[in-house]
Amino acid sequence: MDRPIFEEDHELFRGTFKQFVEKEMVPYNEIWEENGIVDRDLFQKAGESGFLGIDLPEKFGGGGINDYRFNQIMGEEFDLAGVATAGSGIGLHNDICLPYFKEYCNEEQMERWMPGLTNGSLITAIAMSEPGTGSDLASISTTAVKDGESYVLNGAKTFISNGINSDLVIVAAKTQPEARHRGISLLIVERDMEGFERGRNLEKVGRHSQDTAELFFTDVRVPSENLLGEENQGFYYMMFNLPQERLNIAVSAVAGTQYAFNITLDYVKERHAFGQPVGSFQNSRFKMAEIATELEFAWAFIDKCSLALTQGELTAEEAAMAKWWTTEFQKRAIDECLQLHGGYGYMDEYPISRLWRDGRVQSIYGGTTEIMKEIVGRNLGL
Ligand SMILES: Cc1cc2nc3c(=O)[nH]c(=O)nc-3n(C[C@H](O)[C@H](O)[C@H](O)COP(=O)(O)OP(=O)(O)OC[C@H]3O[C@@H](n4cnc5c(N)ncnc54)[C@H](O)[C@@H]3O)c2cc1C
Known part of the structure; x- marks a missing residue:
């Protein structure tokens, strides 16, 4: 497929990153799935190879490149190699957490944290969701009360990705509760920090190599120097950064569907029933033709959004459209691919079964499909 948004530099980068994934991730993927977490040294290896903080300043070890297409390539290659879940910790660090550090750190904070963020010794997480609220972010109940030169933090967060591995957690808390x-x-x-505790690594339907945890804060004294940006601006910062998070999920949704399509195409050519390849039945051909067609549309829209983000023009509505449509497509298409595998599709040893389990959550985290449609619908003046 022709993808004109990519230039020679991007393709060279893709080749190098592909090699990294093949060498440093694919051989360990099964172990990480069993352990329920990736090894920390994956981050260090990625840092040493220049794959963390591509858009952070060079003087702090970053790549100094403001071009989302490089991040997009990384996201795609995780999925296309079948290690999307293991790669999602790096994706979260690079594309969801680091933009907050890049945008809102002051000079002192940059010097303190950025070298670790780019060399992989500091792994990040972002904690917005709570046991009592996820979609309705304005209703969080974690509080941070100013006391002298620190904030006293109390509350609980849940479903936090990188929750076990993380060294620095961006925590959303109410500093002025009555102002919602x-x-x-x-x-x-x-x-x-004293008073900061992690719960267990949560047992999930899928995405086993991604650590997901509850976090508890009891009278944690967070020094004022650890405030990101300005007080009471957190909601606006999150609204500003969420489109990139959503596009990231959309990229993974399309690449994950492409991978499922690729392995299914091989399978239906090889597997025979009634004396012919199962792919040659009209139903199989039509299903595969439909997915192939929708993939073309999906890639085109993703690439359009990626270019818009690189140019600072991606809107919240476009990101919401990309997120809801591609993740719903992913669920539908992978379900059809599993069906085409017959009984083998339901067996753990066949990769399609893992893609089916792992893909289910894509329409939930990062903002549910319903919330995405709310964003799109409101923009229509409805
Ligand atoms: C594997 C995993 C990883 C995650 N990682 C993180 C993370 O790293 N950091 C983090 O902060 N959070 C994380 N989350 C949390 C995730 O973002 C939330 O689960 C999600 O935003 C939904 O919130 P909720 O679970 O509270 O559902 P709820 O908000 O309780 O929603 C329940 C249902 O109601 C619907 N609904 C809610 N409001 C409306 C409305 N206005 N209109 C129509 N329907 C509505 C929802 O769409 C959903 O179907 C993760 C979740 C999972 C499962």
């Missing part, structure tokens, strides 16, 4: 969304601030909580 206008009273939320972002604080950086560090691994060893």
Whole structure:
């Protein structure tokens, strides 16, 4: 497929990153799935190879390149190699957490954290969701009360990706509870702060190599120097950054569907029933033709959004459209691919079964399909 948004530099980068994934991830994927977490040294290896913080300043070890297409390539290659879940910790670090550090750190914070963020010794997470609220971010109940030169943080977060591995957690907390969304601030909580505890690594339907945890904060004293940006601006910072998070999920949804399509195409050519390849039945041909067609449309829209983000023009509505449509497509298409595998599709040893389990959550996290449609619908003046 012709993808004109990519230039020679991007293709060279894709080749190098593909090799990294093949060498440093594919051989360990099964172990990480069993352990329920990737090894920390994956981040260090990615840092040493220049794959963390591509868009952070060079003087702090970043790549100094403001071009989302490089991030997009990384996201795609995880999925196309079948290690999307293991790669999602790096994706979360690079594309969801680091933009907050890049946009809102002051000079002192940059010097303190960025070298670790780019060399892989500091792994990040973002904690917005709570046991009592996810979609309705303005209703979070975690509080941070100013006391002298620190904030006293109390509350609980749940479903936090990189929750076990993370060293720095961006925590959304109310600094002015009566102001609802206008009273939320972002604080950086560090691994060893007193009163900060992690719950268990949550057992999920799929995505086993991604650590997902509950986090608890009991009178954690977070120094004022760990406030990200300005007090009470946290909600606006999250709204500003969420389109990139959503596009990231959409990229993974399309690449994950492409991978499922590729392996299914091989399967239906090889598997025979009634004396012919199962792919030659009209129903199989039509299903595969439909997915192939929708993939073309999906890639075109993703690439359009990626270019818009690179140029600083991606709107919240476009990101919401990309997120809901591609993730619903992913669920539908992978379900059809599994069906074409027959009984083998339901067996753990066949990769399609893992893609089916792992893909289910894509329409939930990062903002549910329903919330995405709300964003799109409101923009229509409805
Ligand atoms: C594997 C995994 C990883 C995650 N990682 C993170 C993370 O790293 N950091 C983080 O902060 N969070 C994370 N989350 C949380 C995730 O973002 C939330 O689960 C999600 O935003 C939905 O919130 P909720 O679960 O509270 O559902 P709810 O908000 O309770 O929603 C329940 C249902 O109601 C619907 N609904 C809610 N409001 C409306 C409305 N206005 N109109 C129509 N329907 C509505 C929803 O669409 C959904 O179907 C993760 C979740 C999972 C499962």
